[in-house]
Amino acid sequence: MATQKRAKKSRLPAALDRDTLERMLYFLKLTREAEWRIEQSLYRQGKIVGGVYVGRGQEAIGVGTAIQLVDGDVVIPTHRDFSAFIIRGMTLPEVFSNWMGRVAGPTRGRDGGPHLGGLRRGIIAITSQLGAWCPVACGVGLAMKRRGTKNVTVTFFGEGTTSRGDVHEAMNFAAVMKLPVIFLCDNNAYAYSTPTDRQYAVKSLATRGAIYGMPGESVDGNDVLAVHAAVAKAVARARSGGGPSFLECRTFRMAGHSAHDAAEYVSENLKRQWAKKDPIVRFEKYLLAGKILTRRRIQEMETGIRKEIEHAVAEAESSPLPEAHESEEGIYCQSPCWWEQARESCPS
Amino acid sequence: MPRKLTRSQLHEIYYHLHLNRRVDEQLTVLYRQGKIVGGVYSGLGQEAISVGTAHALEPQDVIGPMIRNVGALLVRGYRPRDLFMQYMGRKGGPTGGRDANTHFGDMARGLVAPISMLGELVPVLAGVALAARIRKEKRIALTYVGDGATSTGPFHEGLNLAAVLKLPLLIIVENNGWAYSTPVERQTANPDYAGRAKGYGLPGVCVDGNDVLAVYHATQGAADRARRGGGPTLIECKTMRMKGHAEHDDARYVSKEIVEKWRRKDPILRFDKYLRAKKLITAAEEAEVQARIEKEIREDTAFAESSPLPVPEEAGRAVWA
Numbered sequence A: 001m002a003t004q005k006r007a008k009k010s011r012l013p014a015a016l017d018r019d020t021l022e023r024m025l026y027f028l029k030l031t032r033e034a035e036w037r038i039e040q041s042l043y044r045q046g047k048i049v050g051g052v053y054v055g056r057g058q059e060a061i062g063v064g065t066a067i068q069l070v071d072g073d074v075v076i077p078t079h080r081d082f083s084a085f086i087i088r089g090m091t092l093p094e095v096f097s098n099w100m101g102r103v104a105g106p107t108r109g110r111d112g113g114p115h116l117g118g119l120r121r122g123i124i125a126i127t128s129q130l131g132a133w134c135p136v137a138c139g140v141g142l143a144m145k146r147r148g149t150k151n152v153t154v155t156f157f158g159e160g161t162t163s164r165g166d167v168h169e170a171m172n173f174a175a176v177m178k179l180p181v182i183f184l185c186d187n188n189a190y191a192y193s194t195p196t197d198r199q200y201a202v203k204s205l206a207t208r209g210a211i212y213g214m215p216g217e218s219v220d221g222n223d224v225l226a227v228h229a230a231v232a233k234a235v236a237r238a239r240s241g242g243g244p245s246f247l248e249c250r251t252f253r254m255a256g257h258s259a260h261d262a263a264e265y266v267s268e269n270l271k272r273q274w275a276k277k278d279p280i281v282r283f284e285k286y287l288l289a290g291k292i293l294t295r296r297r298i299q300e301m302e303t304g305i306r307k308e309i310e311h312a313v314a315e316a317e318s319s320p321l322p323e324a325h326e327s328e329e330g331i332y333c334q335s336p337c338w339w340e341q342a343r344e345s346c347p348s
Numbered sequence B: 001m002p003r004k005l006t007r008s009q010l011h012e013i014y015y016h017l018h019l020n021r022r023v024d025e026q027l028t029v030l031y032r033q034g035k036i037v038g039g040v041y042s043g044l045g046q047e048a049i050s051v052g053t054a055h056a057l058e059p060q061d062v063i064g065p066m067i068r069n070v071g072a073l074l075v076r077g078y079r080p081r082d083l084f085m086q087y088m089g090r091k092g093g094p095t096g097g098r099d100a101n102t103h104f105g106d107m108a109r110g111l112v113a114p115i116s117m118l119g120e121l122v123p124v125l126a127g128v129a130l131a132a133r134i135r136k137e138k139r140i141a142l143t144y145v146g147d148g149a150t151s152t153g154p155f156h157e158g159l160n161l162a163a164v165l166k167l168p169l170l171i172i173v174e175n176n177g178w179a180y181s182t183p184v185e186r187q188t189a190n191p192d193y194a195g196r197a198k199g200y201g202l203p204g205v206c207v208d209g210n211d212v213l214a215v216y217h218a219t220q221g222a223a224d225r226a227r228r229g230g231g232p233t234l235i236e237c238k239t240m241r242m243k244g245h246a247e248h249d250d251a252r253y254v255s256k257e258i259v260e261k262w263r264r265k266d267p268i269l270r271f272d273k274y275l276r277a278k279k280l281i282t283a284a285e286e287a288e289v290q291a292r293i294e295k296e297i298r299e300d301t302a303f304a305e306s307s308p309l310p311v312p313e314e315a316g317r318a319v320w321a
Helices: A002-009 A018-042 A059-066 A082-087 A092-099 A133-147 A165-177 A207-212 A224-239 A268-275 A279-289 A295-318 A324-328 A338-345 B007-032 B047-056 B070-075 B080-087 B121-134 B153-164 B194-199 B212-227 B256-263 B267-277 B283-306 B312-316
Strands: A074-076 A153-158 A181-187 A216-220 A245-250 B062-064 B141-146 B169-175 B204-208 B233-238
Touching (some): A018 A082, A018 A092, A018 A224, A059 A153, A074 A133, A082 A092, A092 A295, A133 A165, A133 A181, A165 A207, A165 B153, A181 A224, A207 A216, A207 A245, A207 B194, A279 A295, B007 B283, B047 B070, B047 B169, B047 B267, B062 B121, B121 B169, B169 B212, B204 B212, B212 B233, B212 B267
Parallel strands (some): A074 A153, B141 B169, B169 B233
């Protein structure tokens, strides 16, 4: 009942036709299912190299954002924004291969997990140093501005990352230079085990926009249409030369920090509360209530997604592991490297 | 409720303002005579901020002064000769000739030494405030940043940490209009620095940085609040850097009109005028303080000039590795 009320309240933006809405549901479900496969089966089967980080519960943010971007736009998604990678054209076999350390992955087995990028698709790979890519986003935005392309850059980060100096420097710089950058914060309530009241002392992070002289807004990150609308506003502003925006998407990490973290520090009550706000369930209900999609159509979609994932996993598993000698390929410093030279010149 | 300053406290402030200005002027003279090692960074026009804030604190409080806060050093007991020797690289200076200008501190005086990386003192002084909390000491910490340093990451990280932990920290933003040659409008898209505090969940107040009593009372109010456990406060002091970034910079990028406008707001002339108008100081008292300062400057200059330079063998002393 409550969901229906909310659904009626969120007006259908003119730009969103039935096809786009269907694609949004598809990417939401695909993301959930693919991450589930990675976290709940491949990881437990010992097929993943390293840790696993998923964005369960946060899918609406990546989908609502990336779905409206165009060629030439650039995203810097974090490990919790799986959908943004896929929407920008990264394929499932590529993603699975990367997690499994296979040569078919974009890093060809050199790096694990979500450190994925590809400039052709407008995706810049993150590093593990949270927030370090926000000044990078400014550089991308500055290049767009200088070239007059009307493109935008969207940089994602968590609420924990807002405490980092990099984010501060980047937001200030973007505002001064009026760069087409959207600072998109997935506020998922926990930075590893740190709750928001130990992370910042403000009621809403949206106030952070104003301190730099840019619009700051806070939206329900579990409402894909609300995210879409807020991002659309920020994108329009950026494309027209109005400069950056800050957008906080309130959501919840429905998993541990990573697959090895049981997140026992999160109360069961809180988990239950947020389970009721599941962004996918909500959007599905909205589509059914508005007779935009039929239950049958959704079931077909789910069957298709499961098949797609089966194929992608099989393809990734058939991709070989890299040969040892390949580890030296694609690195900046060729052998003999400075440390080897130093070692040689060092009297033992 | 602001505590009323006694006549003798007002005279102390008068003395330190004028001493700050005279030390500054004398350093310029020494610089032009080629007697200084390195650059000279003046706080001309900003004296009310250093002196007003330092006077508002208690002796047990810790200050992290920056390059333009010589006034705070003087309030905390450093003598002009210490600064002259330091700037001239003499053995008797606080760093024994190892470092130049104001890169020195003294924990006995509650002074943390600054480093050249601007903004870095904010997290450090947050640490001092945290230590005070853990040790249950009624000690608060205060540090200064310029408008330029507010754009650095450490400023943000320190401020956020202080807000979350409700640390007894006072952050004084000395908005002097220029970060070297960068004007405020190229530094930020929102020049309301006091308003920035809202984004961290702490109070932000803006005061006339050229009004020493306004600075004093704002600092004291924030200090009282911090001591009661109310947490940090950001105080923006609006002022103007009346000289170049350093002596080697003639600041031709600053318009003459702006400088002239601010000259009329000189913090020292204003305070003098106030004391005279309210009959809080007599001409004889003023003359006596001025004579005392002139004597100090003269004697300390001579003392510093005749003091020895360090010997090379001492360079390796007092280093970690």
